[in-house]
Amino acid sequence: MKKLDRLFIIVLDSLGVGALPDAEEYGDLGANTLGHIAEALPLKLPVMESLGLGNILDVRGISPASAPRGAWGKAASRTKGKDSTVGHWELAGVPVDQPLPTWPQGIDSAVIRDFEEAIGRKCLGGGVASGTQIIAELGARHVETGFPIVYTSADSVFQIAAHEEVVGLEKLYHWCEIARKTLSVGRVIARPFIGQEGSWQRTANRHDYALPAPGKTMLDALQEKGCPVVAVGKIADLFAGRGIDESWPTKSNDHGMDKTLEIARQEGKGLVFVNLVDFDSVYGHRRDVRGYRDALESFDFRLGALLPLLRNDEAVLITADHGCDPVFKGTDHTREYVPILAAGPPMSPVPLGCRNSFADIAASAVDLLVGPAVWSGPAGESFADTLVQEG
Numbered sequence: 001m002k003k004l005d006r007l008f009i010i011v012l013d014s015l016g017v018g019a020l021p022d023a024e025e026y027g028d029l030g031a032n033t034l035g036h037i038a039e040a041l042p043l044k045l046p047v048m049e050s051l052g053l054g055n056i057l058d059v060r061g062i063s064p065a066s067a068p069r070g071a072w073g074k075a076a077s078r079t080k081g082k083d084s085t086v087g088h089w090e091l092a093g094v095p096v097d098q099p100l101p102t103w104p105q106g107i108d109s110a111v112i113r114d115f116e117e118a119i120g121r122k123c124l125g126g127g128v129a130s131g132t133q134i135i136a137e138l139g140a141r142h143v144e145t146g147f148p149i150v151y152t153s154a155d156s157v158f159q160i161a162a163h164e165e166v167v168g169l170e171k172l173y174h175w176c177e178i179a180r181k182t183l184s185v186g187r188v189i190a191r192p193f194i195g196q197e198g199s200w201q202r203t204a205n206r207h208d209y210a211l212p213a214p215g216k217t218m219l220d221a222l223q224e225k226g227c228p229v230v231a232v233g234k235i236a237d238l239f240a241g242r243g244i245d246e247s248w249p250t251k252s253n254d255h256g257m258d259k260t261l262e263i264a265r266q267e268g269k270g271l272v273f274v275n276l277v278d279f280d281s282v283y284g285h286r287r288d289v290r291g292y293r294d295a296l297e298s299f300d301f302r303l304g305a306l307l308p309l310l311r312n313d314e315a316v317l318i319t320a321d322h323g324c325d326p327v328f329k330g331t332d333h334t335r336e337y338v339p340i341l342a343a344g345p346p347m348s349p350v351p352l353g354c355r356n357s358f359a360d361i362a363a364s365a366v367d368l369l370v371g372p373a374v375w376s377g378p379a380g381e382s383f384a385d386t387l388v389q390e391g
């Protein structure tokens, strides 16, 4: 039986809550995104604290609530991989057993050659790199030659950086489409930037070209039942637009939450699936602990404005897609548990325990919005009955 009219799922992109048992395989032993931020700097998250954030894990400065206002728990990943694409696929009910291809030694030279031939010009870079560092290194040469800067990371990504005033967005996006057609990586990403040597700046015109999820997602399952799916932030990119009725791309976390608040103020039905990517791309990869802390506090404040807007049949669930510990070595994601906090008038403040897969969130969301019968994917286990008790 359907239990909710509308559910907001907000993904705090990269907010891990401690290393997974297999973290060593990823070189991530001891990672803890939220825990380490709170150890490094004073952190106040009164709204999430009241929902039960401190009941999920020990976080300095955040106490366990004796009477939490929300349900709380965490989830392990069953997917082989720790990036945004596969993380979101698993959250949506499609864990991936086969890791997507990566280039740990840099992009294959044959791949670069083919790409150069396809776009009719040479490329710069090609290695495993941090986006801001490689632009600092090669930006001037790029401006001089017009050759795109290509690079990868520990993730399954082919990233193309180009200056907006040298190459132009249209051409950059076109190059990405060319790369997307031939590559089997999880994502091709356009990384436009502006500015001059010494003060390059990446812009919000980033665009991700993901593969479609290799299975039926909760978005597909909901759509099949006529239940609307609204995407905020980069959700539509991560699902290659599939299963989404309406998409609102955003320029920042605050913009994403402002849009979410605007949607919440209007009556509506279905799933509102929100991704707040700055935690990951602006702070996590840049190992900017202070920025990450400030962004968390800013989110918490806006969450405080969202909760009172929830109507009798509405709820919010907060989670993440992987970790990106800003105190950890390197600049990559970290293999971690993700938090689960759920609140709203119909929700019971209960422990949800440690879930075996992010996919439990998809199973629960579908169950809450249209009922269990519809779910036929490699679904997780629904905790909808624990969350909303029939009255």
Ligand SMILES: O=P(O)(O)O[C@H]1O[C@H](CO)[C@@H](O)[C@H]1O
Pocket (backbone or CB within 6 Å): 083, 084, 129, 130, 131, 132, 152, 153, 154, 155, 156, 157, 159, 189, 191, 281, 285
């Ligand atoms: O260093 P930048 O360009 O931000 O790249 C980061 O962004 C990519 C996509 O999230 C990740 O794979 C990571 O490498």
Ligand SMILES: [Mn+2]
Pocket (backbone or CB within 6 Å): 013, 014, 083, 084, 085, 087, 280, 321, 322
């Ligand atoms: Mn992510």
Ligand SMILES: [Mn+2]
Pocket (backbone or CB within 6 Å): 084, 280, 281, 285, 324, 333
């Ligand atoms: Mn990332």
